[in-house]
Amino acid sequence: MxxxxxxxxxxxxxxxxxxxxxxxxxxxxxxxxxxxxxxxxxxxxxxxxxxxxxxxxxxxxxxxxxxxxxxxxxxxxxxxxxxxxxxxxxxxxxxxxxxxxxxxTASSKALEVGFDKYKTAQFLKAEGFPFPKTQLAQDLKTLELFPVILKSRTGSGSKDIHKINSMEEFSFYTRNNVEDYVVQEHITDKNGEFTCGLFRSSKGEIRSQIFKRELLSGYSGYGEVVENKTITSLLEELAVKIDLVGSINVQLRLTESLPMIFEINPRFSSTVLFRHLFGFEDLIWSIEDRLGLELSDNRKNVVGRKFYKGYEEYTN
Structure with missing residues (x-):
């Protein structure tokens, strides 16, 4: 080895x-x-x-x-x-x-689709996945229904994501670079928001873990491991259709029990350490798969386990 x-x-x-x-x-x-x-x-x-x-x-x-x-x-x-x-x-x-x-890294198609929020929506639509209606901001003259989500087409993180309640807010946030934004249908989070680790090996083995989370300053500040067969099935189908090899992060919300994907992050995510502590060791599996080794498996039943995002101070 x-x-x-x-x-x-x-x-x-x-x-x-x-x-x-x-x-x-x-x-x-x-x-x-x-x-x-x-x-x-x-x-x-x-x-x-x-x-x-x-x-x-x-x-x-x-x-x-x-x-x-x-x-x-x-x-x-x-x-x-x-x-x-x-x-x-x-x-x-x-x-x-x-x-x-x-x-x-994640495989090329996953990177291509995940890096561009508009391409993400087009891919999800073409493959028949549930997704929020997504349009290019530059193509919109007016908006009829509010709220909507305005986000950078190519950005990462939460700093360029805004909940928009009026055309005045839309015009304000897009005033300098409307070409880089997409407008996305707002999905209620009354049924929860979920962030999911999704790994697929070069041999096609698929593993996933689902956190029901709450955001804190744009990060997953609190979460609980949940089991949801509908979401798991959706993730497995996504891994195949996006030709995934490696690890990505999928974010979704439930609408009338239907999981709707609103973001695909084609990289390790901010919950990677929490997943690892719960036995979902996608970083280690990625190394093993890249070296042609058999995947280790320290997974166990962790449904109901919770994580809390903390801080640590350093000085020198």
């Missing part, structure tokens, strides 16, 4: 990168853990034993510097986390290897 890997996580400064670092530090697969971010003004430097500041992907020397780092440190596995970097690698068709290191 291949163990003792030199693993590099890029864009490690955010909450997802920090969570991956905590998992990898305790993994038997990790020999030496490296992290790179564009800034050292984050807590990743206290988590990653070998932390360094790197270039933005927009820098013309970015790829050369990254390949040099991989060579000099004999990196075996690279895990890019920041969505702008993932977009760059996807556009450059660098999803298999970089230098001598193996890449761990």
């Amino acid at each position: 291949n163990k003792g890997l030199n693993i590099l996580v890029t864009g490690c400064g955010g909450d997802i990168g920090q969570s991956l670092g905590k998992i990898l530090l305790k993994s038997d697969y990790t020999k030496t853990l490296y992290g790179i971010d564009i800034s050292d003004k984050n807590a990743a430097q206290f988590i990653y034993p070998n932390f360094s500041v790197g270039l933005r992907f927009t820098d013309e020397s970015y790829l050369h510097q990254l390949k040099t780092f991989i060579k000099n440190n004999s990196i075996d596995i690279v895990i890019p986390i920041a969505e702008p970097e993932l977009r760059y690698f996807s556009e450059q068709n660098i999803l298999d290897t970089i230098g001598s290191a193996k890449m761990i």
Whole structure:
């Protein structure tokens, strides 16, 4: 069995990168853990034993510097986390290897569909999945029904998501860049909002875990593991139709017991550490699958278990 890997996580400064670092530090697969971010003004430097500041992907020397780092440190596995970097690698068709290191990302179709909120809606419609009506903001002269959700077509996170209650609000938020926004039907959360980890191996094995969650400052601040056969069936169908290999995050709400997907994040999500603690070890499975190993399985019945997002302080 291949163990003792030199693993590099890029864009490690955010909450997802920090969570991956905590998992990898305790993994038997990790020999030496490296992290790179564009800034050292984050807590990743206290988590990653070998932390360094790197270039933005927009820098013309970015790829050369990254390949040099991989060579000099004999990196075996690279895990890019920041969505702008993932977009760059996807556009450059660098999803298999970089230098001598193996890449761990979701597969190309999942990246293409998930990166663009309008393409997500088109894909869901074409494949017959329930989804909220979604339109390009630039195509709308007026809106008849409120509220609606306005979100960046290409953005990630919650900072560019707004609940709109009037045309005045719509005009305000789109005043500088209406081309980058989509308008989405508002789905009530009275039946709950769910964030789901979805993993599919290169051999087609599908695993999923469902959290019923509550948001805190745009993040999943509280959640409970639930069992819902309808959602599980929907996730399994999605994994096949999106040609998934790897791990993604699917967000949905229930309308009259019908799960409606409103977002596909084609990467590890902010709940990756909580899932790992509950036996859904999609980061580890991704490494094992990439190395051609049999998937480990520490899953157990955790329905009803709850997570709470906390904070940790660091000084130096």
